[in-house]
Amino acid sequence: MSIIEEKCKSRGVRLTDQRRVIAKVMSDSKSTFGSKDHPDVDELHKRVSLIDKRISIATVYRTLKLFEESGIIERHDFKEGKSRYEPSTDQHHDHLIDVNTGDIIEFVDKDIEELQNRIAKKLGYKLVDHKLELYGSKIKK
Amino acid sequence: MSIIEEKCKSRGVRLTDQRRVIAKVMSDSKSTFGSKDHPDVDELHKRVSLIDKRISIATVYRTLKLFEESGIIERHDFKEGKSRYEPSTDQHHDHLIDVNTGDIIEFVDKDIEELQNRIAKKLGYKLVDHKLELYGSKIKK
DNA sequence: TTATGTGCAAAAAATTTGCAAGAAC
DNA sequence: GTTCTTGCAAATTTTTTGCACATAA
Numbered sequence: 181m182s183i184i185e186e187k188c189k190s191r192g193v194r195l196t197d198q199r200r201v202i203a204k205v206m207s208d209s210k211s212t213f214g215s216k217d218h219p220d221v222d223e224l225h226k227r228v229s230l231i232d233k234r235i236s237i238a239t240v241y242r243t244l245k246l247f248e249e250s251g252i253i254e255r256h257d258f259k260e261g262k263s264r265y266e267p268s269t270d271q272h273h274d275h276l277i278d279v280n281t282g283d284i285i286e287f288v289d290k291d292i293e294e295l296q297n298r299i300a301k302k303l304g305y306k307l308v309d310h311k312l313e314l315y316g317s318k319i320k321k
Numbered sequence: 322m323s324i325i326e327e328k329c330k331s332r333g334v335r336l337t338d339q340r341r342v343i344a345k346v347m348s349d350s351k352s353t354f355g356s357k358d359h360p361d362v363d364e365l366h367k368r369v370s371l372i373d374k375r376i377s378i379a380t381v382y383r384t385l386k387l388f389e390e391s392g393i394i395e396r397h398d399f400k401e402g403k404s405r406y407e408p409s410t411d412q413h414h415d416h417l418i419d420v421n422t423g424d425i426i427e428f429v430d431k432d433i434e435e436l437q438n439r440i441a442k443k444l445g446y447k448l449v450d451h452k453l454e455l456y457g458s459k460i461k462k
Numbered sequence: 463t464t465a466t467g468t469g470c471a472a473a474a475a476a477t478t479t480g481c482a483a484g485a486a487c
Numbered sequence: 488g489t490t491c492t493t494g495c496a497a498a499t500t501t502t503t504t505g506c507a508c509a510t511a512a
Contacts, residue, residue, distance in 0.1 A: 194486065196492065221476080236494050241477060257398060259452075261502090262476065276444055285444055292436055296455055299430055303417055305457030311400075312453050314437055316446030335511065337467060362501080377469050382502060384467095402477085403501065 182207035184267060187252045201231050202243045206253055206267055218256065218264040218284050258284075258313060276314040323348035325408060328393045342372050343384045347394055347408055359397065359405040359425050399425075399454060417455040 184203035188195055205227045209217050219227070225240045244265060247253040255263050258277055274292070276285040292312065300307040325344035329336055336344075346368045350358050360368070362385065366378045385406060388394040396404050399418055415433070417426040433453065441448040 194491070196485070198493070234494080238478080238495080239493060242492085245478095257400070259398070276441060276446060278446070279449055285446075287440060287444060289436070289440055292433070292440070295430070295433055295436065296453075299428060299433070300417060300455050300457045301460075303426055303428060303457075304460055305417060305419070305426075305455070306460050307455055307457045308420055309456040310454060311456075312437075313451060314441050314446070314448055315450040315452075316441045316444075316448045319442075319445050319447050335466070337511070339468070375469080379470080379503080380468060386503095 184247070184252055188247075188250070191250050191252070193246065193250055193252070197232070198235050198239050199243050199246075201228050201235060202240060203247075205231070206247070206265065209266065218266050220262045220264045222262075224265065259315070274312040274314070276316055279315050279317050281318075325388070325393055329388075329391075332391050332393070334387065334391055334393070338373070339376050339380050340384050340387075342369050342376060343381060344388075346372070347388070347406065350407065359407050361403045361405045363403075365406065400456070415453040415455070417457055420456050420458050422459075 182204045184207045185195065185200055188199065188203060202224070205224060209219055221237070221240055221244065224244070225237045228235050228240060244253065244255070248255050252268055253265050254268050255265055256275070257263055258275070271288060272293070273286045273288045276287060277283070278285070296310055297307050323345045325348045326336065326341055329340065329344060343365070346365060350360055362378070362381055365385070366381045369376050369381060385394065385396070389396050393409055394406050395409050396406055397416070398404055399416075412429060413434070414427045414429045417428060418424070419426070437451055438448050
């Protein structure tokens with residue numbers, strides 16, 4: 181049983197064959213080193229179709245929204261039109277996007293998190309969410 | 322002559338009646354205190370139409386894209402479907418979005434900028450752009 | 463004059479939705 | 488059995504584009 185399927189169970193999200201397939205595909209959407217794959221809806225639908233070609237894209241959309249609202253996956257809107265998804269992780273992280281290749285590198289930085297909290301507070305706000313995306317080009321050695 | 326119209330001149334962007342109107346509307350899209358208005362395309366088209374109702378939304382789209390590519394205005398994609406725009410400023414700033422009211426507060430923080438550079442460098446990248454958005458709810462006193 | 467811009471309506475692209483049929487619990 | 492989910496196709500929403508006409512320099 182995939183990690184995401186387990187999370188559905190523990191959160192009382194009803195499971196169907198379709199959702200199980202989407203859960204598996206999302207759970208498998210990991211990657212090499214610090215860089216993850218963050219598939220978009222179309223890519224997910226393609227992967228899902230390899231397992232069960234009768235699953236419609238509408239179901240993919242509905243299921244991703246459901247998983248996102250349940251905190252099981254996360255949606256990102258990087259600088260392109262479409263949304264990209266990744267399984268939620270225990271530890272919050274931000275993203276660096278390689279402007280030349282489109283690769284996504286994840287990183288964690290405690291100082292940044294603290295600084296953001298401090299800035300929000302100074303402005304009279306309680307931070308409830310944030311988005312930090314760095315866009316960079318690789319330095320050749 | 323609006324500030325944006327002046328920038329067009331100095332950058333060799335050809336001016337038309339329509340572009341002058343859009344330039345004026347964007348130049349006027351400022352605001353109170355630290356909070357700016359960041360209108361979306363539809364809102365801009367409405368404001369533009371008050372001055373000249375024959376200007377089409379296609380022209381608004383085309384002109385905003387042109388201004389953006391010339392570095393005259395900036396586009397943001399906050400957590401909604403549509404893009405919002407603001408005139409470029411001398412000093413880079415980031416945004417805090419009030420999750421309850423939708424208000425946008427601008428802020429400048431040198432430490433954050435430095436930290437981002439340092440992180441990119443550590444990952445082997447040269448930072449070419451970034452996006453930092455804080456989402457918060459007002460602390461009542 | 464010559465390259466560029468504009469309006470219109472149609473096209474794209476991403477996402478959502480109504481509805482009848484099917485599955486979960 | 489009742490409530491929730493799905494597939495399909497149609498509808499929405501935001502943005503782009505082809506083309507004939509109009510305008511800037």
